[in-house]
Amino acid sequence: MASALQFTAISGAHSEEAVCYLLEVGDAKLLLDCGSFEDYSGEGLARLQRVARQVDAVLLSHPDMSHLGAYPLAYAKYGLTCPAYATQATHMMGRLCLQDVVRTLTAREEFTQFDEADVDAAFENITALQYAQPKTLPGRHADIVVTAHAAGHTIGGTVWTISSGGETVLYALDFNHMKEEHLNRSSLMEGAQGKVSTRLMKPTLLITGAYTALHRVPPRKRRVECFLDTVARAVRRGGNVLVPVDSAARVLELAYILNEWWSRDKARRDTHALCLLAQCSRKTRSFAQSLAGWMGGGVEAQLADRDAKPFDLRHVSTVQSVEELDRKLGGDSRARGRQRHAVVLASLESMSGFALDLFVRWAAGKKNVVILPQRGPPASLARHLYTRWWDRTQARRPTDTPMKLGAARLSRAHVSVTVKKRVPLEGSELDAWRAQERRRREQEAARDALLKRKRDMLDDDDVSSASDSDAADAAAADRRLGMAAAAGDMDAATFSQLDLETERLLSGQTYDLYVRGRGPVRGLYLVSKSYCMFPFQEKNRRSDDYGEIYDLETYMIQPDADDAAHLLDTAAPDADKPYESDTAARSETRPTKPVTKERRLQLNCELAFVDMEGRADGTSVSNIVVQLMPKRLVIVHGTSASTTALADFCRDPTVEVTKEIYTPAVGEILNVSSGVNVYRMRLADALVKHVPMAAVQGCMVGFVSGRASFSHEDQTPVLEPDHAELTNAWRPPMLVGDPRLSALRAVLVRQGFAAHFDSEGTLVCNDAVAIKRASSKRAKCDTIKILGTPSPDFYSIRAVVYAYLAVL
Incomplete structure (x- = not known):
């Protein structure tokens, strides 16, 4: 029978929040994306926590915060340990994106949601797939097959198909129908002359977004020209350019465009530096070069040329701190003593992190310009600046025409920003921290000594026998404590016992320990007995089978100095490797504390928005939905106005598309089953060998006639040959x-x-x-x-x- 389908929006419905949806296919629960922005707040995380342990599989679409920002948090704290699937490029760049976010937040505030170890553990749980590679879910959900198709928009971006029985679900969010400089268009548009792919047409259920339903943008060529012209004007007048970007997804398109444009003019290379500023900027460049096979557009020509290095951003300098950027601008030999200016792609997309640092520094300069390539997350500084630009430039634009391109100068305008950073501890705070660290080190040393003594006792205790009840209980407790400490899986009660004994040891109290010894001989056997002893433990000498004492350090291989230098060199092949993150180095050597300050900035710089999001606009989304011809349609990920606009377009009687259209609210459960009955039957071997097969459109088809029967061992009906039909075989x-x-x-x-x-x-x-x-x-x-x-x-x-x- 066909699988029942239910859809629930956990977040990202009637809003532009991060996306996360729950799709139930029969008794299997699939989580479609697991996104959150860097503030990690909202009711979406609470709803995700309630269903995380029930999920059977996770499908991740894009390597950005909107689609996988909450995945490490859910894996580490919510119990979302089920199998997860993503393309190889999404797996690599998504991990890099979250590592950059964790480092950025940790360097500025007390971020305790998760750490880099949680990110690594979560992404080790992801199964990396290739495009068009069917993947059967493990276990009892083996009847569900998921397949990844190219979505464009980001490297490794995915449009998912979920098939089970007679149901096919197409999950297509944030796709791009146009070819870009480093990416090909979506697999949705593999048909000829702008037609959709026939293999993805007529799904049982289509889940798509209305994020761009109300946006009409100029052709891509004009937008790229406007972006480069805005940068060129700032360069000619000697200003700085700030472009807030993410750290691993859309930044690749912008970096590739600027690198190609930068190579055409040597004069601008002498006066300005083109930089990528992020916590993991060097990894971003090296990972992107290793994923050149996932790219298209202009990168394909580089792959065909053996002399060219694919995705070689030779004119883009990678820096990992503002201090390193200052050193690069002031210490370059080509500057001849003058301070150079810069065009900087700075993380994060919301204009927090390094992007906020540069915005505070450059906002008052009349020669500077801030270019927003994306609208930014809701309630962020980037979205606030975009709203100001829109109100200034698009007030008199007709709603049915593309948006106007160009920069706006917000003269005498002000904006309030929240600056978060870490400052070194001083005075009494520094003394208190040192005292706390000293106590912590003493407790750790005492705990390590106690654990070592108990491990040594376990090594020496090789005689097993019965003893008095109290002594046996005490010895068993010591044994369990030592074994748990050695295995590293001590619970809270065990740690409490260790802390109690550590405090006694630190206070100088003497107490008795039960130590086993050899007792009297009773009959033919030695009886082991525990004695109360003072805390003295004889060191056990380790010896081999011949009695020779050996030292473990003698057999340990120490790394050679040349090998260590070689490992250090191969870890970071970039020329500018000696510059490390000053923030990270300072936090390791000197204690810091987070400080938050509200600042009011005067906006004298130019502000421009050039749509480089890499998403299909409203007109294209509407045309693609019509061509896909779904049986049912679910619209999510968009404001209430954009969601209603796309739904009204599809409900128009003149539009040939399904009228079963759903626009669910957050938390609403939709039953989107088709109601078609599909039954599974097993063909008997005696029947199959008499069936002639013919090839039809890549499938083998045969005419079968038989009788269904049930067996006691298997509940699946079996189609047996009909002997009466075989007697009169002609038809x-x-x-x-x-x-x-x-x-x-x-x-x-x-x-x-x-x-x-x-x-x-x-x-x-x-x-x-x-x-x-x-x-x-x-x-x-x-x-x-x-x-x-x-x-x-x-x-x-x-x-x-x-x-x-x-x-x-």
């Missing part, structure tokens, strides 16, 4: 496929036959054979009749017709 032939005479005529012409239609629509071949289409009431289907006298042409034409049509 009229059946054509499978589309027996169009026009297509058949083209096949005959290619085979060298003269074929044409007469006035009655009969296909005449070589003026000797007639082929006509007729209806058969007995077979209840259309048939093809071949009329003519037996001749070599007749048999040759019949063979061509039989090869073209599947006859069962």
Whole structure:
């Protein structure tokens, strides 16, 4: 029977928040994306926590915060340990994106949601897939097959198909129908002349977004020209350019465009530096070069050229701190003592982190410009600046025309920002921290000594026998404590016991320990007995089978100095490797504390928005939805206005698309099952060997006639051969496929036959054979009749017709 489908929006419905949806296919629960922005707040995380342990699989679409920002948090704290799937590029760049966010937040505030170790552990749980690679879910959900298709928008971006029984779900969020500089267009548009792919048409359920439903943007070529012209004007007048970007997704397109443009003019390279500023900027460049096979556009030509290095951003300097950027601008030999200016791609997309640091520094400069390539997350500084630009430049634009391009100068305007940073501890705070660290080190040393003593006791205790009840309980407790400490899996109670004994040891109290010794001989056996001793433990000497004492350090291989230097060099092949993150180095050597300050900035710089999001606009999304012809449609990820606009377009009677359209609210459960009954049957071996198979459009099809029966061992019905049917085996032939005479005529012409239609629509071949289409009431289907006298042409034409049509 067909699987029941239920859809629930956890977040990202009637809003532009991060996306996370729950799709139930039968008794399997699939989580479609797991996004959150860097503030990690909102009701979406609470709803995710309630369902995380029930999820059977996670599908991740894009390597950005909106699609996978909450995945490490859910894996580490919510119990979302089920299998997860993503493309290899999404797996690599998504991990890099979250590492950059964790380092950025940790360097500025007390971020305790998760750490880099949690990110690594979560992404080790992800199964990396290739495009068009069907993947069957493990265990009892083996009837569900998920397949990743290219979405464009980001490297490794995915449009998912989920198939189970007779149901096919197409999850297409944030796709791009146009080819870009480093990416090809989405697999949705693999058809000819702007048509959608036939293999993705007519899904049972289509889940898509309305994020761009109300946006009309100019052609991509004009937008790229506007972006470069805005940068060029700032460069000519000697200003700085700030472009807030993410750290691993859309930044690749912007870096590639600027790098190619930068290589055409040596003058701008002498006066300005092109930099990528992020916590993991060097990894971003090296990872992108290793994923060149996932790219398209201009990178494909570089892959074909053996002399060119794919995705070689030779003019983009990677820096990992503002201090390193200052050193690069002031210490370059080409500057000849002058302070150089810069065009900086700075993280993060929301204009927090390094982007905020540069914005505070450059906002008051009249020669500087801030270019927003994306609208930014809701309630962020980037979204606030975008709203100001929109109100200034698009106030008188008709709603049905593309947005105007260009920069705006917000003269005498002010903006309030929240600056978060860490400052070194001083005075009494520094003394208190040092005292706390000293106590912590003493406790750790005492705990390590106590654990070592108990491990040594376990090594020496090789005699097993019974003893007094109290002594045996104490010895067993010591044994469990030592074994738990050695295994590293001590619970809270064990740690409490260790802390109690550590405090006693630190306070100088003496207490007795139960130490086993050899007791008297009773009969033929030695009796082990525990004695109360003072805390003294004899050091056990380790010896081999011949009694020779050995030292473990003698056999340890110490790394050679040259090997260590080689490992250090290979870890970071960039030329500017010596510059490390000053923030990270300072936090390791000197204690710091987070400080938050509100600042009011005067905006004298130019502000521009150039849509470089890499998403299909509203018109394109509407046309693609119509061509996909889904049976049911769910619209999410957009404001209430954009969601309603796309739904109203699809509900228009003149639009040939399904009228089963759903716009769910957050938390609403939708039953989107098709209601079609599909039954599974197992074919008996005796039946299969008598079935002739024919190839039809890449599939093998055969005519089966039998009787269904149930066995006691298996609940799946078995189709057995019908002996009465086998006795009267003849039946009229059946054509499978589309027996169009026009297509058949083209096949005959290619085979060298003269074929044409007469006035009655009969296909005449070589003026000797007639082929006509007729209806058969007995077979209840259309048939093809071949009329003519037996001749070599007749048999040759019949063979061509039989090869073209599947006859069962």
